[in-house]
Amino acid sequence: MSGRLLAIGDIHGCYCSLNTMVEEQLKLKKEDILILLGDYIDRGPQSKEVLDYIIRLISDGYQIIPLLGNHEEMLLKALDDYKYFVGWHYNGGYTTLESFGVSEPNEIGDGYFKFLRQLKYCHMDGRRIFVHAGFNDELDNTFEDTTAMLWSRNVQYSNPMLSKRTIIHGHSIISLDACQRLVESDSSVINIDTGCFMGEYSDTGYLTAIQFPEKLLFHVAYCR
Numbered sequence: 001m002s003g004r005l006l007a008i009g010d011i012h013g014c015y016c017s018l019n020t021m022v023e024e025q026l027k028l029k030k031e032d033i034l035i036l037l038g039d040y041i042d043r044g045p046q047s048k049e050v051l052d053y054i055i056r057l058i059s060d061g062y063q064i065i066p067l068l069g070n071h072e073e074m075l076l077k078a079l080d081d082y083k084y085f086v087g088w089h090y091n092g093g094y095t096t097l098e099s100f101g102v103s104e105p106n107e108i109g110d111g112y113f114k115f116l117r118q119l120k121y122c123h124m125d126g127r128r129i130f131v132h133a134g135f136n137d138e139l140d141n142t143f144e145d146t147t148a149m150l151w152s153r154n155v156q157y158s159n160p161m162l163s164k165r166t167i168i169h170g171h172s173i174i175s176l177d178a179c180q181r182l183v184e185s186d187s188s189v190i191n192i193d194t195g196c197f198m199g200e201y202s203d204t205g206y207l208t209a210i211q212f213p214e215k216l217l218f219h220v221a222y223c224r
Helices: 015-025 047-059 070-080 082-100 110-117 146-151 176-184 196-200
Strands: 005-008 033-036 063-066 122-125 128-131 166-169 189-191 206-212 216-221
Touching: 005 015, 015 047, 015 206, 015 216, 033 122, 047 063, 047 082, 047 110, 070 082, 070 110, 070 146, 176 189, 176 206, 176 216, 196 206
Parallel strands: 005 033, 033 063, 128 166, 166 189
Antiparallel strands: 005 206, 122 128, 206 216
């Protein structure tokens, strides 16, 4: 029997919310396919636990497709070239270092960087495209611009390569209501980043997942 197609938005170190989503809300099975839209680290308090959990799910035989987010790219750049360290640290990288109990990126451990370096920029499933941020709508071959896949804020597309496709992304925080409206309006661009880490500072942070083809949404409030 074929399983479900699922995607989870930006996690940002919110291990408790991720674990609750996978174990209690989604009740993930090994026949399911779960796509993770990137930004597993930074800002939230448990980046190490998030990475350990994802790696363990894959090792246990679950069909997990983790995509690269801009925060993973920032960490990799900070590791390879120290001039990028300040920007990454300022954008929440310090919480990742704290979760590992280290002060420098090169102390995190080679196994984690091996995992991060093999992450895909996007994933296609039929007429659906999963990506962290978005695409460069002006480039003839929009899939050549990997920077846009990590940083774009586009919400509408006219590029022929993207026509008649549904794009599922994160990166730009929206409210639960806005996320629901995108689904209800049958939008071709669906953002499921509902700012889970913000629950560390307010009561507005949620982790969101979506199930296809039903476009069924799941939400878990920030917890730790």
